Amino acid sequence: MSKQTALLEFILRHADNNLILGHRLSEWCSRGPFLEEDIATTNIALDNIGQARLLYTYAGEVEGKGRTEDDFAYWRTHEQFTNAIITELPNGDFGVTTARQLFFSAYAYVLNEALQKSTDATLAAYATKASKETQYHLRHCSEWVVRLGDGTEESKRRMQSAIDELWPYTNDLFAVTSNDTTLIQDGTIPDLKSLKAKWIEIVTEVITRATLIMPDLNAFQHEGSRIGKHTEHLSYLIGEMQSVTRAYPGAKW
Amino acid sequence: MSTDNQFPLWEVFVQAKSGTPHKHCGSVHAADKEMALQNARDLYTRRNEGNNIWVVLSSAITSSSPEDMGAFFEPSNDKPYRHPTFYELPEGVKFM
Numbered sequence: 269m270s271k272q273t274a275l276l277e278f279i280l281r282h283a284d285n286n287l288i289l290g291h292r293l294s295e296w297c298s299r300g301p302f303l304e305e306d307i308a309t310t311n312i313a314l315d316n317i318g319q320a321r322l323l324y325t326y327a328g329e330v331e332g333k334g335r336t337e338d339d340f341a342y343w344r345t346h347e348q349f350t351n352a353i354i355t356e357l358p359n360g361d362f363g364v365t366t367a368r369q370l371f372f373s374a375y376a377y378v379l380n381e382a383l384q385k386s387t388d389a390t391l392a393a394y395a396t397k398a399s400k401e402t403q404y405h406l407r408h409c410s411e412w413v414v415r416l417g418d419g420t421e422e423s424k425r426r427m428q429s430a431i432d433e434l435w436p437y438t439n440d441l442f443a444v445t446s447n448d449t450t451l452i453q454d455g456t457i458p459d460l461k462s463l464k465a466k467w468i469e470i471v472t473e474v475i476t477r478a479t480l481i482m483p484d485l486n487a488f489q490h491e492g493s494r495i496g497k498h499t500e501h502l503s504y505l506i507g508e509m510q511s512v513t514r515a516y517p518g519a520k521w
Numbered sequence: 522m523s524t525d526n527q528f529p530l531w532e533v534f535v536q537a538k539s540g541t542p543h544k545h546c547g548s549v550h551a552a553d554k555e556m557a558l559q560n561a562r563d564l565y566t567r568r569n570e571g572n573n574i575w576v577v578l579s580s581a582i583t584s585s586s587p588e589d590m591g592a593f594f595e596p597s598n599d600k601p602y603r604h605p606t607f608y609e610l611p612e613g614v615k616f617m
Binding site for chain 2 (some may be wrong): 404
């Protein structure tokens with residue numbers, strides 16, 4: 269496996285994470301719990317999509333076959349996406365969206381911190397830019413987890429059930445493939461497994477502050493998104509996201 | 522959405538750059554201080570408008586009322602000597 273293939277695989281994984289989560293979050297647009305949070309959520313969605321665009325553009329450069337960000341986003345089938353399963357899951361209630369955001373933002377935070385030290389200058393520059401946005405996402409959703417967890421009886425019940433429901437999808441965020449090994453050895457990417465401890469520390473602090481119960485660290489976990497295993501939810505999301513491009517190829521507005 | 526099921530209202534003041542005064546730029550709904558700051562950040566500083574934000578509960582602000590206008594502000598209308606430009610400077614004064 270060449271370094272180029274491994275690097276392309278890694279970049280697409282993280283571009284897909286951001287695109288799919290950004291798309292999910294954008295579904296809240298005009299449906300937010302109140303006006304200000306509607307804007308905050310769509311702001312985060314736009315940040316994610318912006319991060320995905322940077323990564324897809326870089327993926328096109330690395331691949332060297334002239335594919336653009338749009339080709340990656342709109343002209344691949346759902347089994348070609350390698351986003352983590354948690355990013356494609358339906359929004360559920362606001363508690364589920366908030367729990368997903370906590371798990372993902374804490375992950376993106378530890379990843380971007382480490383990726384700033386990458387020996388690949390483009391990835392390091394991407395991570396420096398993205399980590400400022402990610403820091404804010406983490407702060408925003410952490411406050412919500414605490415507010416809802418330490419809120420009313422109903423909000424506490426919903427927040428706890430959201431955390432318990434999404435927990436089995438968190439380990440999949442840290443999945444490593446054999447292709448990653450060379451990239452880890454030459455310092456292009458951090459070893460995702462080594463970031464897990466810091467991630468656990470962050471989410472434990474928030475969940476504890478929210479007076480909620482941490483799920484069992486050894487509970488069953490879904491895996492497989494790195495090799496294109498997904499839930500049925502992804503294909504519907506991709507179908508909707510790509511429908512305009514596929515109906516009117518090359519359309520401009 | 523009716524107004525009575527919203528979170529409390531906060532007034533937002535944004536400072537454009539360090540050393541300049543904070544300017545009132547609008548208001549947001551929020552349940553607590555941190556949420557008010559974050560909502561203000563998302564609504565009023567997305568286009569590079571500032572480097573610092575103040576939020577204050579709208580209910581904590583005391584305002585003069587429209588009826589006070591006459592008693593509060595009119596008496597100063599006919600007192601131009603309160604402006605520095607009313608006075609002519611003696612020729613010898615170089616720095617003012």
